[in-house]
Amino acid sequence: MKINDTIAAIATGTGPAALAMVRISGPDSINIGEAVFSGKVRPSAMESHMLHYGHIVDAGGAQLDEAMLAVLRPPHSFTAEEMVEITCHGGAASAGAVLEAVLASGARPARPGEFSLRAFLNGRIDLAQAEAVCDIINAKTGAAARAALERLSGGLSRKVAAVRESLLDAAALVESMIDFPEEDIPPADSRALVQKIDLTESQVKQLLKGSRAALVLKDGARVVIAGKPNVGKSSLFNMLLKEEKAIVTETPGTTRDVLEGWIDVRGIPIRLFDTAGLRDTLDKIEAHGISRARGKLEQADLVLLVLDGTAQITGEDETLIAETGKYARLVLVNKCDGPQYSNNKFDQSWLRISAVTEEGLSELEKSLVSKLTDGQGIDPGAAAAANARQVQLMEECLKHLETVKSSLEQKLSYELLASDLKAAIEALGQITGQTIGEDVLNRIFEKFCIGK
Ligand SMILES: Nc1nc2c(ncn2[C@@H]2O[C@H](COP(=O)(O)OP(=O)(O)OP(=O)(O)O)[C@@H](O)[C@H]2O)c(=O)[nH]1
Ligand SMILES: [Mg+2]
Incomplete structure (x- = not known):
């Protein structure tokens, strides 16, 4: 891929804001800066990475906005190219006018992710x-x-590169072994080879093992409250949300629609859903709500099935306990602050909570994290595959390593072994982009936002 033109885009978000930034990258950046900036220092004379005050002007010299401009000289910029960053007033009009002036002076509108693509x-x-x-x-929580x-x-x-x-x-x-007959290969070399393959295999497995936690941290999880x-249910929803969002009353059938909100549970962004109580009903509106609730259950990463500890467990509860068994789920016995119905038989693993006193909240959070990460827990510092592409490439690498190992066991030719080894290396290279095609690159970067 050849890069020889200059791109520009608004790098900040839309909507009213104090400031916005227009970013320019490529060989004409400073020339374009010269054309649109009027201030004490000309961009071509500016020191790198220093902000300068002035005005952005159009081709006729009319002032468009007050601005700060910085020249970032290569290679010390985000793209490693010559860059200019213009900080102007926020809001659609100002940044839009500045970008227009920049484009009129010779820059081309950047495609999504094109600055990052250039950095790569x-x-x-x-x-x-x-x-x-x-x-x-796109991160939704600090973690x-x-x-x-x-x-x-x-x-x-670094981990992938080391492997x-x-x-x-x-x-x-292996290459050094290819030209020799089997009996001439020192046993120590064969052993070293097996050891290396075993070690790399376990290292890749380690990177894959943490992927469930990394993915849930990045993408969040859908958790549905049912019962x-x-x-x-709505009391629990409000407690977790720390907001009285859902209506709570002592009348059964209060919640009709699905309600939702984002919560941060020990770093995991969770999209939490409150649903209508599940029962047989003749009420048309309630029945609609119940069918929506069932639909949400189908899309859930985790179901919180709520029971009432102060009342006798009914056939309806039993049915729901059986029905939700097919989902990843936690069963919660709520209202543990009240007088408990003594003849209920509860499983040891069910959590006792109170949506009124918040008893059991910490245990619930712990169980949520554990369930959503397959018991891994959250460690933002841990290196792991963090998207489907990386997971797939690591799995591909492992598959080739398996073949290498079985070829070794069956004493197949080293040529064959070398080609599987090469495929494993190539899969890892694609994670960091050492070996990757243009079409794949385009597919990855088009998911980025414009200006990044
Ligand atoms: N003592 C006690 N009462 C609770 C607790 N959680 C809920 N309640 C009460 O139980 C009643 C029903 O609560 P909701 O949160 O509306 O129950 P729900 O499951 O959402 O009910 P529907 O929307 O009708 O399906 C209300 O009177 C709540 O105050 C709890 O932990 N302890
Ligand atoms: Mg409710």
């Missing part, structure tokens, strides 16, 4: 780091942002 193509960051840039922008920042600073890339290096060593060893009417 110019070797400033690798592909896993570029993906992390996107993850930081998710920290995990993405760790990937941007190369946490995952790839080991495999390259193994490949060199029969009046067990305290």
Whole structure:
């Protein structure tokens, strides 16, 4: 991919804001800055990374906005190219007018993710780091942002590169064996090869093992509260949301529509749903709500089935306990603050909570994290595959390593082994982008936002 033009975009979000930024990257950046900026210092004479006050003007010299301009000289810029950043007033009109002036002076509108693509193509960051840039922008909790920042600073890339290096060593060893008959190969070399393959396999497995936690941190999870009417679903929803969003009354069948809200549970962004109590009903509106509730259950990453500990467990509860068994779920016995109905038989694993006194909240949070991460817990510093592409490539790498191992066991030819080893190395290379096609790159970067 050749880069020889200059791109520009508004890098900040839409809507009213104090400030906005227009970003320019490419060989004409400073020339364009000269054309649109009027201030004490000309952009071509500016020191790198220093802000200068002035005005943005159109081709006729009319002032469009007050602004600060910085020149970022290569290679010390985000794209490693010559860049200019103009900070102007926020809101659609001002930044739009500045961008128009920049485009009129010769820049081309940037495509989504094109600044990051250039940073990647110019070797400033690798592909896993570029993906992390996107993850930081989309992070919904502090822990998710920290995990993405760790990937941007190369946490995952370094691990992947180290494994790839080991495999390259193994490949060199195999190449050296190809020309020799089996009996001439020192047993120590064969052992070293097996050891290297085993070690890399366990390292890749480790990176995959943490992926469930990394993915849930990045993408969040859908958690649906369900149960029969009046067990305290909406009270639990409000408690977790820390807001009286749902109507709570002592009348069964209060909630009709599905309600939702975002919560942060120990770093995991959770989209929480409150639903209508599940029961047989002749009420047409309630029946609509119940069918919506069932629809939500189908899409849930985790179901919180709520029971009422102060009342006798009914056939309706039993049916729901059986029915929701097919989902990932936690069963919660609510109202543990009240007088408990003594003849109920509850499973040991069911959590006792109170949506009124918040008893059991900490246990509930702990169980939520554990369920959603397959018992891994959340560690923003841990390196792990953090998107479907990385997971797929690591799985591909493992598949090839398995073949290498079975070829070794069956004493098949080293040529065959070398080609599987190469495929494993290539899969890892695609994670960081060392070996990757243009079409794949375009597919990855088009998911980014404009200006990044
Ligand atoms: N003592 C006690 N009462 C609770 C608790 N949780 C809910 N309640 C009461 O139980 C009643 C029903 O609560 P809701 O939260 O509306 O129950 P729901 O499951 O959403 O009910 P529907 O929307 O009708 O399906 C209300 O009177 C609540 O105040 C709890 O933990 N302890
Ligand atoms: Mg309710």
